[in-house]
Amino acid sequence: MEKRLQESLQEEQLIRGFIFACTRETETECLNSLLFGTDRVYGPVVIRIRKGDLIFLNNVDTDVLYGVFKAVSDGGFKILPDAFGGRYPYQVRVRNLGQLIKINNAKEILKRFELKRNTPLFGKKLLRFLDLFVPQPTLIHYEDSVDDETATLIMQEKEKIRRRVDERDIEDEIPLIEATTFWDFQRQSYGLTPKGDNKYPGVTPALIIYNLVWRYTDPGDLVVDPMAGSGTTLDVCREEKRRSICFDIAPSRPDIIKNDSRNIPLEDNSVDMVFVDSPYGDNVKYNDDPNCIGKISSESEKFYDELEKVMKECYRILKPGKVIGWLIGDQWVKGRFTPVGFKVFQRLLKYFEPVDVICVARRGQASHRGPWFSRARRYNFYLRGFKYLFIMRKPENNSKNSEKPRKIKWTFYPRG
Numbered sequence: 001m002e003k004r005l006q007e008s009l010q011e012e013q014l015i016r017g018f019i020f021a022c023t024r025e026t027e028t029e030c031l032n033s034l035l036f037g038t039d040r041v042y043g044p045v046v047i048r049i050r051k052g053d054l055i056f057l058n059n060v061d062t063d064v065l066y067g068v069f070k071a072v073s074d075g076g077f078k079i080l081p082d083a084f085g086g087r088y089p090y091q092v093r094v095r096n097l098g099q100l101i102k103i104n105n106a107k108e109i110l111k112r113f114e115l116k117r118n119t120p121l122f123g124k125k126l127l128r129f130l131d132l133f134v135p136q137p138t139l140i141h142y143e144d145s146v147d148d149e150t151a152t153l154i155m156q157e158k159e160k161i162r163r164r165v166d167e168r169d170i171e172d173e174i175p176l177i178e179a180t181t182f183w184d185f186q187r188q189s190y191g192l193t194p195k196g197d198n199k200y201p202g203v204t205p206a207l208i209i210y211n212l213v214w215r216y217t218d219p220g221d222l223v224v225d226p227m228a229g230s231g232t233t234l235d236v237c238r239e240e241k242r243r244s245i246c247f248d249i250a251p252s253r254p255d256i257i258k259n260d261s262r263n264i265p266l267e268d269n270s271v272d273m274v275f276v277d278s279p280y281g282d283n284v285k286y287n288d289d290p291n292c293i294g295k296i297s298s299e300s301e302k303f304y305d306e307l308e309k310v311m312k313e314c315y316r317i318l319k320p321g322k323v324i325g326w327l328i329g330d331q332w333v334k335g336r337f338t339p340v341g342f343k344v345f346q347r348l349l350k351y352f353e354p355v356d357v358i359c360v361a362r363r364g365q366a367s368h369r370g371p372w373f374s375r376a377r378r379y380n381f382y383l384r385g386f387k388y389l390f391i392m393r394k395p396e397n398n399s400k401n402s403e404k405p406r407k408i409k410w411t412f413y414p415r416g
């Protein structure tokens with residue numbers, strides 16, 4: 001009974017289409033093992049594949065498109081760790097939907113369908129794409145004719161897609177990770193579900209955490225946010241298949257643990273990444289808790305002393321070689337500028353080695369409206385236009401990064 005229920009739920013889920021790439025070198029392994037793989041760049045796409053989705057394989061060397069495959073596992077990380085010599089750890093297991101169909105001129109087809117590598121095929125577009133694989137006299141791409149059984153199986157998939165087509169025919173664009181040190185996100189969240197609460201004072205743009213998580217952790221790794229606010233880190237980690245533990249002095253939801261970040265109840269060297277978006281001073285009222293560091297002015301050294309206690313704890317819980325991302329902005333209040341970012345960076349340098357510094361554009365600020373722009377011009381001050389994201393690493397035991405050989409193999413650039 002339960003099995004039947006599961007099967008019918010499976011039937012009900014929205015079917016999407018995903019295209020994997022292979023080369024002359026990897027095609028045989030893909031087709032023989034019925035396991036397709038890709039690298040970290042498309043990791044965010046692969047982990048969103050669900051059992052039952054439709055999969056296609058594009059040999060980029062021979063310009064051939066193979067189909068139709070059906071995912072028999074969810075997309076995952078290292079399903080078969082040794083497959084493809086370990087180079088393509090984001091994988092999915094598939095089965096053939098009937099006979100293997102081979103279509104030439106893949107590049108031209110993918111261009112015609114305006115397919116982006118980071119966007120799954122949905123609804124009507126997926127239906128049109130499947131039309132390529134069922135026999136129609138007008139299509140000239142086929143090498144072999146398609147047998148009746150295969151055509152029926154594809155038609156059945158089309159019927160399932162058609163049933164849901166008007167209901168949710170929206171594109172779930174999967175963000176690509178940023179390539180430069182300037183990040184400018186138009187929205188606080190991404191994807192189809194909210195991440196954190198965009199009404200929370202000082203909520204973090206979710207794509208900051210998304211980018212850090214995809215660059216510095218693997219699926220299943222543990223991410224900690226000691227000042228979690230509305231829980232943006234929790235929601236991003238859940239969607240990106242990382243484990244997370246989040247604390248706050250005044251939890252805004254039940255899955256955030258009440259805790260003062262100057263004393264984190266976790267073991268030494270146990271965490272794969274820490275993200276902190278701390279108060280920038282006493283400019284925002286977060287809560288009434290007397291231990292909230294957001295009650296201390298960033299014009300006073302005490303503010304940095306207290307944040308340093310948080311840094312020390314983050315250092316203690318992080319595994320050696322792992323990364324912390326710390327988001328912070330400067331302050332200009334009542335005619336006085338405080339370089340909060342530089343001061344926090346100085347403190348961080350006492351514990352961590354710098355990996356990089358990102359400039360994050362500030363959007364949707366209360367001060368970015370109406371009279372503030374003319375005041376800033378008239379009275380000769382600047383509105384805050386950016387925040388710093390400091391990416392730092394806990395040094396490896398007994399080794400300094402600078403002493404490591406710096407040979408880079410661009411085809412597979414490890415995180416180190």
Ligand SMILES: C[S@@+](CC[C@H](N)C(=O)[O-])C[C@H]1O[C@@H](n2cnc3c(N)ncnc32)[C@H](O)[C@@H]1O
Pocket residue numbers: 196197200201202203204205226227228229230231232233247248249250259260261262277278279286287291292293294
């Ligand atoms: C900028 S907000 C974090 C926003 C959060 N990342 C989000 O997306 O909603 C800073 C948070 O630090 C918390 N906080 C301040 N002092 C704290 C302390 N001593 N221990 C733990 N959390 C603290 C505040 O309650 C506030 O929620």
